Amino acid sequence: MTADIIDGKAFAANLRAKVAAMVPAFREKAGRAPGLAVVLVGEDPASQVYVRNKHKTTVEAGMESFEHRLPADTTQDALTALVEQLNADPAVDGILVQLPLPKQIDESAVLATIDPDKDVDGFHVVNVGRLSTGMHGYVPCTPLGCVMLLKDRLGDLSGKDAVVIGRSNIVGKPMAQLLLAENCTVTVAHSRTAHLPEVVRRADIVVAAVGRPEMVKADWIKPGATVIDVGINRVPGAEPGKTKLVGDVDFAEAVEVAGAITPVPGGVGPMTIAVLLRNTLVAAHRLADVPYDEKAI
Ligand code: GUN
Numbered sequence: 017m018t019a020d021i022i023d024g025k026a027f028a029a030n031l032r033a034k035v036a037a038m039v040p041a042f043r044e045k046a047g048r049a050p051g052l053a054v055v056l057v058g059e060d061p062a063s064q065v066y067v068r069n070k071h072k073t074t075v076e077a078g079m080e081s082f083e084h085r086l087p088a089d090t091t092q093d094a095l096t097a098l099v100e101q102l103n104a105d106p107a108v109d110g111i112l113v114q115l116p117l118p119k120q121i122d123e124s125a126v127l128a129t130i131d132p133d134k135d136v137d138g139f140h141v142v143n144v145g146r147l148s149t150g151m152h153g154y155v156p157c158t159p160l161g162c163v164m165l166l167k168d169r170l171g172d173l174s175g176k177d178a179v180v181i182g183r184s185n186i187v188g189k190p191m192a193q194l195l196l197a198e199n200c201t202v203t204v205a206h207s208r209t210a211h212l213p214e215v216v217r218r219a220d221i222v223v224a225a226v227g228r229p230e231m232v233k234a235d236w237i238k239p240g241a242t243v244i245d246v247g248i249n250r251v252p253g254a255e256p257g258k259t260k261l262v263g264d265v266d267f268a269e270a271v272e273v274a275g276a277i278t279p280v281p282g283g284v285g286p287m288t289i290a291v292l293l294r295n296t297l298v299a300a301h302r303l304a305d306v307p308y309d310e311k312a313i
Pocket residue numbers: 112113114115116137157158186288
């Protein structure tokens with residue numbers, strides 16, 4: 017049996033359209049558009065692509081996009097000063113500092129400078145704490161996007177066995193917290209987990225976020241399981257000099273065993289920006305004191 021393909025690209029387009037549809041009413045009530053500030057330090061090529069896409073989709077959703085590009089040798093103090101300026105700017109509802117940052121900058125110190133109520137990435141320790149204690153806050157975009165895809169596919173997730181492979185602060189850990197909040201039984205596995213294939217084989221839901229190309233094989237997957245592949249790995253392509261993107265799951269194999277699976281590209285990837293816009297819309301409502309129905313999106 018071949019798995020259903022979870023179309024994250026279409027889901028994300030729909031989510032962006034829903035966000036865009038709610039912007040005019042916000043503008044009407046608040047007298048301004050929701051605003052997202054994105055800060056890029058240096059010239060990392062992948063980050064440049066992400067930041068360009070964020071700007072484009074923010075504008076397409078009818079929001080204000082404030083882009084700040086700083087040179088690679090920017091000091092900690094200069095970056096902190098910019099973040100503080102954005103914290104104080106009433107036109108800015110969401111602040112995103114693109115990661116990774118150059119080596120001379122202390123990433124956690126910068127993230128700690130962002131106003132938690134503008135932290136649409138959900139990386140500030142206050143939002144990490146809010147998530148782990150079930151309080152309202154901001155949830156990192158990629159894992160929240162994964163949960164949206166899972167609920168769309170499976171409905172209620174209560175009682176499901178979920179295995180998250182990867183323990184990063186951006187995906188693995190918040191993913192585990194979100195699945196726990198959905199009443200899953202959650203195992204966080206990682207590169208040092210003993211008997212990893214056996215552990216993964218128990219799962220109704222597999223979330224692969226380990227950053228190793230095509231690591232998860234078909235015989236790791238319980239037949240019929242739902243597989244969410246967060247990996248984006250660039251590897252040599254079929255032709256010399258060409259590259260291609262693959263996930264952390266061996267898709268060609270896994271598609272024969274899973275019940276449903278996200279492809280790479282076109283699965284989880286497009287969800288991140290769509291959820292970022294959703295988080296910015298929520299932040300704008302909270303900061304402008306305009307009521308927001310959390311069930312809307
Ligand atoms: N770099 C890779 N993914 C992300 C993300 O979701 N947010 C930020 N700020 N940087 C990233």
